[in-house]
Amino acid sequence: MHLQKLESAHNPQQIYFRRDVLCETLSGNSCPLVTITAMPESNYYEHICQFRNRPYVFLSARVHPGETNASWVMKGTLEYLMSNSPTAQSLRECYIFKIVPMLNPDGVINGNHRCSLSGEDLNRQWQSPNPDLHPTIYHAKGLLQYLAAVKRLPLVYCDYHGHSRKKNVFMYGCSIKETVWHTNNNASSCDVVEDVGYRTLPKILSHIAPAFCMSSCSFVVEKSKESTARVVVWREIGVQRSYTMESTLCGCDQGKYKGLQIGTRELEEMGAKFCVGLLRLKRLTSPLEYSLPSSLLDFENDLIESSCKVTR
Template sequence: MVFPCCSHRCGLTNEDLNRRWCKPNPILHPSIYHTKGLMEYLARVWKRPPAVYCDYHGHSRKKNVFFYGCAGAESWCHGDRLAPDEPAQYLLLPALMHRISPAFALGSCSFKVERERESTARVTVWRQLGVQRSYTMEASYCGFDRGPFKGFHLNTQHLQNVGSDFCEALNGLGDPGAGVDLQLTRDLNGELVLDSDSASTDSALKTDSDEEFD
């Protein structure tokens, strides 16, 4: 089961709704409260947590389309860094998107878990519900700087195509024949590097950046 969730910055209470996922108020944040409640029911009562969680944001500075995800090895929390980490769990979907979608920039992805983002949907679903493939998909307000769309702004057709590519990538998660041969290394800066059968120089998965607006 996959849970997509569209989100904008503020609700009617003038709060950033993507900072209310840890303890949402049923009156002030009803959409978050009930969405999280449904996922908790699936995870704790049915014992069937979502296979993937992804919310969709627009990014005001970085270009292209990319993911923010969660890696225990890249967490601010010492306990996360001590726990066994399975990079293939959270890197496979970005790798599939890199292979499938011309709008997707694997090199812009980041999997750093920062303390100040503990209350975001991405980190809350990862930490509280144990969903390893918990992401924010960012689509730039500033257009593309790579690939076949370099120099163009994103339009409606681009976004529709990315949605279709995302569904194809999700399908690939359950299809062994459509998988990507993941070879994980670290570069000289300590950043994760994914060398897949179709990866290029854009395959460095950033674990740090000048800013992250998820």
């Protein structure tokens, strides 16, 4: 219903919004795939080329049905992307968003906490997904593999989750160097050459999102996580900025929300702040082609905060 509402309310002259079915689940439920970007300025060839050649951002959520907070963060992201704010329009002009809002519809509908109808954790099936048992993972991975094959690798992949023990919002990323150092491998981490760009987006979010905590982030790839979306998209697909974004089920122990139980407003705010973070990332990675004034980004940041203030 939420996607239908967004689709019916958007301005088709300004926003390209497309809702497809990625696949059907084991029980025949549809798994939606949403595409959002800005419409081309005109039908001129150069504008169409610019429209087609925008970099991709791939987002997914709710692979674990019990992590309901992930859907509230996704709601904040979707509503921000479909909004009329100047920075949302700039963001749509920068990227093509491919979004799977719910990777495990069967689990959500049937009240599961972590598994699908096959009784398996779908976030441990990314290495070798079975098209019959894990169709949503199989087709999501297939779409990412296709984008890689046609040289349109996403700039960012992020899978939204909820965390039952840790506080705040934070990210897990992937780093060879930090993993080697953490595991005390015989190979010296000093010998590993690695672009540290994977830290940029979390660092941005730590400055603009009050619920986000950089010190809780980790970029170590543990053996037990080898078959998760984050690690497979990084290792197999080749997306350097591949993340899991975890939102607390409890509350925050730092920033302006310290000592408060996190609510739906704060989670939606985090989804919107994530979008602002992507815009700032664009400014840092393509400073010559993109020149949105930082004052506008700061103004947008203040607007989000004022609209999501908590009254206790």
